[in-house]
Amino acid sequence: MALIGRFLTISTLMVSLVGGSAMAQPGRYDNHRYVRHNNWRRGRRMPSSDWGRGERIDYRRYRLRTPPRGYEWREVDGNFVLGAVATGLIASVIAASAAAQ
Numbered sequence: 001m002a003l004i005g006r007f008l009t010i011s012t013l014m015v016s017l018v019g020g021s022a023m024a025q026p027g028r029y030d031n032h033r034y035v036r037h038n039n040w041r042r043g044r045r046m047p048s049s050d051w052g053r054g055e056r057i058d059y060r061r062y063r064l065r066t067p068p069r070g071y072e073w074r075e076v077d078g079n080f081v082l083g084a085v086a087t088g089l090i091a092s093v094i095a096a097s098a099a100a101q
Helices: 002-024 048-053
Strands: 071-076 079-084 090-095
Touching: 048 071
Parallel strands: none
Antiparallel strands: 071 079, 079 090
16 A cells, blocks of 8 residues: 555656646747737737736846836837836837847
């Protein structure tokens, strides 16, 4: 009986470790490759799914303007987006390739 319990424990552990790493691969995004988003414009709201996968960036490194209180710069799909943290309201969108020059 103890042998069966040990086998079940080890096999469950192996499936959870292997299954988790295999499942994590398809959900990865490359936020640095440029993708055009026509609906991301000043005054509109960015979908929370897009905002959530964006990487918060140091605006000084890219010589972007200082964000107002409650706003932050994020890089999403090769775009620098200045948006309100609480609401997703977009204040500015800059293509990352243009800002890096």
